[in-house]
Amino acid sequence: MAWIIIIVAGLFEVAMAYSLKMSDGLSHLWWTLSFLATAALSFGLLAYALKSLEVGTAYAVWTGIGAVGTAALGMLAMGDEVSFARIGSIALILIGVVGLNLAGSH
Template sequence: MAWIVLVLAGLFEVAMALSLKLSNGFTHVWWSVSFGVTAVLSFGLLSYALKSLEVGTAYAVWTGIGAVGTAVLGMIAMGDDVSPVRVASIALILAGVVGLNLAGAH
């Protein structure tokens, strides 16, 4: 259950980052509200997941989902540049998260 909560926390982190971008420096009210709501949800779910998961692994997974999800959605939906180096970097982040999970498996 903690892993499902952690993945949801990571997805809310992606929504938080995209809402922050779309708030345009907190000048668009509804995107600013969206940022606040998704930030609270993301951190709250992370906090809940940390009750039963190791902090290093959980934090790495949470930030990995946030970083990869935000980068990919930025390229797909927001016109961010796509390059082989960016795609390879995303793959390295994923490899790091998987590696941490494997190292922490008992």
């Protein structure tokens, strides 16, 4: 169950980054409130999941979901540059998160 919570927390991290971008420097009230709400949910869920998970692995998965999800959202929906280097870097993040997770599972 804790891993599902980490995944949801990571998705809220993606929503947090999107809301922060859309807030235009925290100058749009509703996007700023969305940023604050999704940040609170993301961190709150992470804190709850850390009750039963190792901090290093859980944090790596949480940040990995946030980084990969935000980069993908930027490229797919927000006009961020798409390049082989960016896609390769996302793949390296995924490999690192999976590797860390497998290394901690004995």
